Amino acid sequence: MLGTHAEDVMTHDVHSVTPDADLAVLVDLMVKRHVNPVPVVEDGRLVGIVSRSDLLRMMATDLGAP
Numbered sequence: 341m342l343g344t345h346a347e348d349v350m351t352h353d354v355h356s357v358t359p360d361a362d363l364a365v366l367v368d369l370m371v372k373r374h375v376n377p378v379p380v381v382e383d384g385r386l387v388g389i390v391s392r393s394d395l396l397r398m399m400a401t402d403l404g405a406p
């Protein structure tokens with residue numbers, strides 16, 4: 341692994357969403373395209389990342405879990 345660079349292992353065909361993307365689009369990327377985490381990009385800049393654990397946390401909160 342010595343001498344390996346990020347570009348050697350990174351994903352080149354990146355799928356991302358904008359901050360105002362519908363949750364269904366995000367879930368579609370995660371389930372159908374096996375993208376995790378999903379970068380959130382605005383005006384060509386990375387502004388966040390959403391992972392499956394973020395969605396699970398949101399669902400648990402909606403169900404009343406602490």
